[in-house]
Amino acid sequence: xxSFRIMSGATGRPERHFTKACLSWLPVAFAAGxxxxxxxxxxxxxxxxxxxxxxxxxxxxxxxxxxxxGSLVRVRVADEADYPLPGVTVRLHRGKDAERAxxxxxxxxxxxxxxxxxxxxxxxxxxxxxxxxxxxxxEDRFCQVGFRLPLDHxxx
Numbered sequence: 001x002x003s004f005r006i007m008s009g010a011t012g013r014p015e016r017h018f019t020k021a022c023l024s025w026l027p028v029a030f031a032a033g034x035x036x037x038x039x040x041x042x043x044x045x046x047x048x049x050x051x052x053x054x055x056x057x058x059x060x061x062x063x064x065x066x067x068x069x070g071s072l073v074r075v076r077v078a079d080e081a082d083y084p085l086p087g088v089t090v091r092l093h094r095g096k097d098a099e100r101a102x103x104x105x106x107x108x109x110x111x112x113x114x115x116x117x118x119x120x121x122x123x124x125x126x127x128x129x130x131x132x133x134x135x136x137x138x139e140d141r142f143c144q145v146g147f148r149l150p151l152d153h154x155x156x
Contacts, residue, residue: 067140073135075111075147077104077147084109085125090104090110098115118136131149
């Protein structure tokens, strides 16, 4: 039995207007035994042939903290549908000597107290494309960085 899952690779949401594009491949589906049609970049692909998508750029924002309290960076990692991803390894780098590693909790958050400066942030989890970006952290600031990681279709 062949079932179709018409999804947008960009948003992860159903795109019904592409149904005809996938249904036109129905004879190929029976021959190949494929069970899912996925829309990526406006084009239909079988689930095993979807090209990888880049991870979304990080979204960052900072607000002041109590003077003398230090600087806190909260990294939130979610999937394309914005569901939190626990167990993601989050690495913060600043220069060659300053590297810190954390793991996201059940809410998809990792908190890091860091000195002020520009930090490179990388989030990685097996089965998902890595996310990376930079955040400028000032003294006594609370900064939030958010990533939405798409599935890595090469692993599926």
